[in-house]
Amino acid sequence: MITTYIILFYIKDIPNHHFDWYLVRFNLEQQIKIHGTYISLWISIAFLFITDYIIHLKKIKLKYGLIILQLTSLMSLIIVNSRMILFSTILLSFLQIYFYFHKKIKTYKLIIPLLLTTILISLFSNRYKDDILFLYKNSIKDSSRYTICYCSIETIKKSHYLGLNNETIQEKLNDCYDKYGFKELSKENINSHNQYLDFFLKGGLVLFISFLSILLIKLYKSFKTKNFLYFLITLLFTFSFLTENILVRQYGIYIYLFCDILFLGSILGNKSHCCDKIEKS
Incomplete structure (x- = not known):
């Protein structure tokens, strides 16, 4: 429709x-x-x-x-x-x-x-x-995407990779945009436009590694079990996270959870539970 x-x-x-x-x-x-x-x-x-x-x-x-x-x-x-x-x-x-x-x-x-x-x-x-x-x-450094990514990384470094208070992140990004002459970005309060960098900004190295690990585990398990549809959908999210903060809005969270609810159980089945059922029968 x-x-x-x-x-x-x-x-x-x-x-x-x-x-x-x-x-x-x-x-x-x-x-x-x-x-x-x-x-x-x-x-x-x-x-x-x-x-x-x-x-x-x-x-x-x-x-x-x-x-x-x-x-x-x-x-x-x-x-x-x-x-x-x-x-x-x-x-x-x-x-x-x-x-x-x-x-x-x-x-x-x-x-x-x-x-x-x-x-x-x-x-x-x-x-x-x-x-x-x-x-x-033009040089790639003149593009807004490059500046957004660069300012996100600079902000992460200044936080000593420990993350920042969510209420101060946009202010620090805006200061960086203004510093490099991209005032239109600060006026529109443009976020990191990268889910990996967004989690790094909010939760530091711990949240970044945790999130990345979850994605890699899902990719590994789905490919190993030959659940290619889930593997490809996870790859779709993995690529999409590079250019958008998908999980900062309810729409994105709903889509992500919907796919996990459908497939996650099929690649993380409890084998011991299955064996117990067979032995009891």
Whole structure:
């Protein structure tokens, strides 16, 4: 439903956005009152679910219908334009196909369409072209993303890697933005835009290592048990955390917990409990 709504809204809103991708996302967020990152996460997770279902499905006619649904999902992801999530979804969906068909399909047959898809989407949206042009004409140090990351790391160092009071973090980041001439960032109270750095700022080295360890354990366990869908969804979050503070809002926490509730028990089963049941029976 959400993918159809996004596509219809995009078409209806053409007189307002005139194919400007920045305005498209802004207008959409104003309409549905949800940040584009969280919309993209839900769609991306659904995309991986459906891809997994298509892979195991034997009814060919139903597959065609689901493939059409996947195409509408991809279109909506392009419209919302959360770059990291969009490209992660493309990469992970190809990886998903590889996991199940690696014995039948040669690797290069997947790499070539993956590269072509990535290039086409990059050329299709002016958001990516603007980024490429900016980096061509300017140093990466002149970008706001670099400054946000640099100021976050500087603030972490000044806290001696022990974390800070949550109420003072934004103030210290704003001081750093102003120091390097990015006053528009401080005016908008831009946070670290990186979940790893956000936890490092709030809880220091202990929270950072704990959070990273949880992700690595889930990746290891899901891959070892061949629960590839959970492995790929965890990878999706791992990539998304690099560019957004997903877990600072309820939307992000709900999505993250929803996936863990569905899958975590399947990779952390209590073997001793199972054995006890067999012995008693």
